[in-house]
Amino acid sequence: MDVEIRDIHKRFGAVRANAGISLRVTAGTIQGVLGENGAGKSTLMKILSGFQPADRGEILLDGRMAHIGSPADAIRAGVGMLHQDPMDFPAFRVIDDFLVGRPGGISLSPGQARRELQAQAEHFGFSLEPNREIARMTVGERQQLELLRLLWQGAGVLILDEPTTGISAPQRETLFAILRQLAAEKKTVLFVSHKLDEVERLCHRVAVLRQGRLVGEESAPFDTAQLVRLMFGKEIVVSAPRSTAREETVLTLEGIEVEDARLHVGPTSLEVRAGEVLGLAGMEGSGQSLLLRVCAGLMSPVAGRLLLDGHDMTHRPYRSFHDRGVAYVPAARLEQGLVPGLSLTEHVLLSERHRGPLIDWKRGRAKTARRIHDFNIRGEPDNTVESLSGGNQQRALLALVPDPARLLLLEHPTRGLDVESTVYIWSKLKQRCTQGTAIVFVSSELEELLRYGDRVAVLFSGRVSAPVSAALTSVEELGELIGGKGLEPAA
């Protein structure tokens, strides 16, 4: 299906999210939409998929004017959107979720739907068990389900908003293969991303947005430097950071084992030194988050000992960890990290140790203004956190980490951030390391693990490898480790 958007405008208060964007995409094209955080990509896609009305502008599908006022209109017109966070029903089973968006009458035919689901899944090489509970599936699997549902509903145009955040590398490869297959079947794919390498590998054409405007269109093969210039209006130099590891040990794990309903992790023994950065790699759900939570005191290990600066902290509550300078930054910003409805100032006040019961609002605001400046947050001290964009929320979350901290535990610290923000955040984190802070972080970006980690430990279905030196490991080697090579099978 051919898609044409003409002169789309959208404002949010003073912010011009889309300032007159026009774009043509012909059927069978994988069209990349590239831009840094806040460039207007998501807004444009939401307008196209009916989640938001445009202030002005037109959308034409196969040359005919389309009136898209709601997501239901969009899917009827053949436009389906796959959101960054899966928009499914965690309490449902796969088959229920599949059926729920199906138009056409009251009577469901579960048997037929089940057959169609399985046929579709087979067609694309997915394995989706119809009776599985969605809450127990990985983000990648939920994405596959969502994709099938949209196609089943007859989507001819598929919009994918940052689809590779939060899914494992093999799942990403599967996804890319499917998108190529869909394009070959004359579907139109709009692939929204800020990851240059993915766009370069996958897309036929790329449109680059900056500050709400279309600043350029390129065709494959792409010139990376040119894309970066278009995205940022300047070139970004990524310098390899130096290790700041010191002699003293901050965190010691001795034969730690941890488990939840699904997974048993360990036993593992690790040491993290002051100023050192340890990356935890592995496919989503291999146990890295469990391990991180044990280090934060949010879960108790089922075996082994955990020491912080030589003090035995095994089975101590989170508060004791917190008091010893352990800071945990979760991946889910608005669900776990920030308090919607409270302002940045209020967050800063909450994150600080305070003397006396009274709040000095003036000092709090001044302090917040400094943090906003230091962490390059686009917002005011009195802005509520939910009014910030995703990237700014992430920066705000990191700005709240107490200073000084002894051990930082970060879950996907740069997930959803563009290159510039990632570089910036890591420069702030590395600054902490020079002061002796140890960092343990989970990431699914291999490049990030190797560039910013001093050592990387790989988890594979609960087994933890001995950490490898980041400097001596290539992306390919790390990828193989993540795939389970080199780890002895569990006894």
Next chain:
Amino acid sequence: MNRQPSQPETRPETVGGDNTSTTPVAAHTPRSALGRTGLSRGALNVAFQAGAFLVALVITTLVLLVAGAPPFAAYGEIVRGAVGSLQSLADVTVAWVPLVVCTFGLLVTFAAGLWNIGVEGQIMLGAVFATLVLRLLQDTNAPAWLALTLAISAAMVGGGLWAVLAGVLKAFGGVNEIFGGLGLNYVATALSLWLIFGPWKRPGVGSMSGTEPFPEQLWLPQFSGLRLSPWGLGLAVLAVVIVGVALSRTYFGLKLKAVGRNMRAAFLLGIPTWQYVLAAFLVCGLMAGLAGGIQVTAVYHRLIPSISSGYGFLGLLVAMLVRYRALWAAPVALFYAALNIGSIQLPIVLKLDSSLAGVLQGVLVLCVILAEGARQRLLHRPVSELPAPQEPGRGAPEHATPVEDAL
């Protein structure tokens, strides 16, 4: 880790459809669609509230017409009944005291995201404890000031304990505070009835008029000729100011708000969450108990069956009406107290039931909340979406990861 109380399912904020900051800190408001209408945000807010008030009056008037009563005479009677004489002004203040104290207590539980429906029972327990202390001391040589101080302190302890009980049920028993509070209200009612008709009954037979009144020296001193006690009023104002300051200017208030809005994030920020949930219940219970204590020592001078007079539930209405902003709670509570007192004469003068005040009070809350919803729908939306619109799925809890189970 599983000791954490579950996230309160009901957030008071969502009732008013209000997602903006309720802090005294003026929320930063970027220019928006409102700017184009040429009216300031404040003026529009006032316009919507005034509109809501008018609609509520119209609906109440219709109710009066249906009932075959002259609306304007009824309204005139309410106004006369409330502000017509020094006596009636004093009576309004007498009604305002427990109402405003309860409302401020409820602002604390609302800040923590809790629906303290049990506030009525907490008032009753306050009254029961005050009565108990006075009954024990009335035949001793204890000086009146000591007896009264102990009685009011005991009232606060009683209300506080009853509230903490609801809190413990929630934090450790998994009983939603709405159900727990409702149940405890019935228990409190039963308890006070049993006392009035059983152990504390008047010589001879127990009666609905309550226990034997205390000797006059155990009454909180009143202004001569009026039912209003300067002590009761002073205690109420003091308590309200303390709670108001605690909510807006202390870390305690801020932490409560964080717990109420996102318990998981609050926990990760190092706030002991269930302790704060209990503390919110405790403070509200202390306030409700104080209200009950004042009703016993300054108003009724005995325990009567419905000593709470519904001020707890009315306080819930007031708190919702002012959308949990402390600054507005005191004057609106005064207005509601005036409606209550003003309508007392209605049955006598116009043969109307005095529940007319209740009709107006309830309709007013509904209209104001509706107007707030309408305001957000019509004007506010672009602002709340600035600058990065929330994905429609963002607000809902998602990916039930084990972290969430762990917290």
